[in-house]
Amino acid sequence: MRHLEETLGYTFHDRSLLENALTHSSYANENRFKGCQSNERLEFLGDSVLGMVTADYLFRTHPDLPEGDLTRTRAALVCEESLVEVAKAWGLGEYLRLGKGENAGGGRRRPSIQADAVEAVLAAVYLDGGIGSARKIIQKYILDRESEKARNRDYKTALQELVQRESGQVLQYRLTGSSGPDHAKIFTVEVDLNGATIGQGEGHSKKEAEQNAARAAIGHLEHP
Template structure:
C-alpha cells in the first residue's frame, strides 16, 4: 500500500478507505460481510472525475464549443484512458479479488481496472478533499489533455471511413446485453459489416460500447 501511495503522491489518513477502493465485489461477496465492495466509491469517483475534468476544460479553453468540450472530456475519462492510469499505478497488483475472479484474470480486466481508478479517486477525495483528488487527476489524466484535443478517439467515424473505401458496405451496431446496477451498468455491443460480426465492445454507456466495438473491428479489418 505504501508503494501505491508513493505513486499517487498522497498518504492516506484512513487506510481503510484505500482498502475499500481496491476491494472488488467478488472479494466482498466471499468475505461474508467483512469487506465492502468498491462499487459505491466507484460511483462517487466517476462524478468527481467528470466534474474536475469538465471544470478544467471549461476554464482552460474558452474558445472550444460545447461539442468539442464534450468530445475531449470523453476521451480523457473513457475506460481506455483509465486503464492506462491503472497500468501506470500498477493498480492490478493491489486489487482484492475473489478466487473465481482471480483465476479468470480479473487483475488485468479493463473494466475492473478502470472502476478501481475511479474508486481510488473517491477514496482520496473522502480522505483529503477535492484538492488532493484534483492533483492526482492532473498528474495522471489531465496531462493527456493535448492528446485528447489533437487526436479524438472517434473509432466509429474512423471505421465508417475505412469500410466506405468499397461501395455497398453496411455497418450496423447491435446492443447484445447489459449487466450491473444502474449506477454501474455496463453495456455490450457488437458491430456487423454486411451482416457479419466484425467487432465487440463494452462500456459504461451504449456510446462507449459502440466506440470499443468499432475499435475492435478496425483492428480486425486492418489485418486483412
Template sequence: METLEAKLGYHFKDRALLENALTHSSYANENRGALGSNERLEFLGDSVLGMVTADFLFKEHPDLPEGDLTRTRAALVCEESLVEVADLLDLGAYLKLGRGEEAGGGRERPSIRADAVEAVLAAVYLDGGLVEARKIIQRFILDKETEKSASRDYKTTLQELVQRESGQVLTYRLTGESGPDHAKVFSVEVDLNGQKVGEGTGHSKKEAEQMAARAAIARLDQ
C-alpha cells in the same frame, strides 16, 4: 498500500477509503463481512474526473466550441485512458477480487482496472478534497495528454485519416487575425471536399492549422 500511495503521491488519512476503492464487487459478494464493493466510489470518481477535466479544457482551450470540448473530454476520460493510468500505478496488483474473477483474469480486465482508477480518485477526493484529487488527475491524465499533444502532428494524422477513402481533398484556409503584432492570434479553418470539418486558433499559422486538424480528427474519427 504504502507503495501505491507513493506512486499516487498521496497518503491517506483514512486508508480504509483506499482499501474500499480496490475492492471489486466479486470480492465483496464472497466476503460479506468485509468492505463493500468499490462501485459507489466508482460512481463518484467518474463525476470528479469529468468535472476536473471539463474545467481544465474550458480554461486551457478558450477557442474550442462545445462539441469539440465534449469530444476531447470523452477521449481523456475513456476506458483506454484510465487503463493507462492503472498500468502506471500497477493498480491490478492491489485489487481485491473474488476467486472466480481472479481465476478468470480479472486483474488484467480493462474495465475492472479503469473502474478502479475512478474509485481511487473518489477515495482521494473524500479523504483530501478536490485539490488533492485534481493534482492526481492533472499528473496522470491531463499532463500526459499535454505532452502527447505537443509532440503530435495532427495535420499528418488527419491526412492519413481521410486517405482511407480515395479522392478526399483537405484544404486549410486562414479565416482571421487578431491582436497586436507581438501577440497575434491566427484563426484557421480546415475543409474536407469543400465542407468545413474543423477550426482552430494559434499564435502562428502553423499552430492554428494543427489545432484545426485536431478538431477535425475529433469530429471525424468517431
C-alpha cells in the same frame, strides 16, 4: 499499499478508504460475513469527481470550444481506455482484492475492473483529503498526459489518413494572412478539401498554423 501511495503522491489519513477502493465485489461477496464492502459506491462517487474536475479543466483551458466539443473531449478523457492507462501507470492490478474465481480468471488485467478501481481510488482520495488532493492526481495522470499527447500529435498526417479513406480526395493548405511584428508574427492558414475550406489555424510559424488548421479540419470532419 504504501508503494501505491508513493505512486499517487498522496498518503491516506484513513487507510481503510484505500483498502475499500481496491476491493472488488467478488472479494466482498466471499467475505460478506466479515462485513466487507465492495468499491462500487466509491466508484460511483469517483466517476462524478473525475467528470467534474475534467469538465472544469476543459472549461477553463478551452474558452472557445462549444458545448458539444467539450462534451466529446471530456468523454475521451474519462473513458475506460484512458483509465486503464492510469491503472497500468499505478500498477493497480497487483493491489486489487479479488475473489478466488475472479482472480483465477484474469480479473487483475480486466479493463473494466481496472477502470472502476481507478475511479474508486480517486473517490477515496477525495473523501480523505478533499477535492484539491483528487485534482492533483487527476491533473498529473489524466489531464497532463492527454495534453502531452495532443502536443505530440501530427495533425496533418492524421488529416491526410482521414481523407484518404475515400479515393480522389485533394487537400491543400493556403497561407491567407499574417500579422504582428517580425519577432512575433502570427500566420493564418486555411486547409481545403476538394476546393472547400474545412479548417483554419493560426501559429507563430507556417508549420504551426498548418497543424492547427489540420486539427480544426479533423474536428469538422469527425463532428460536422
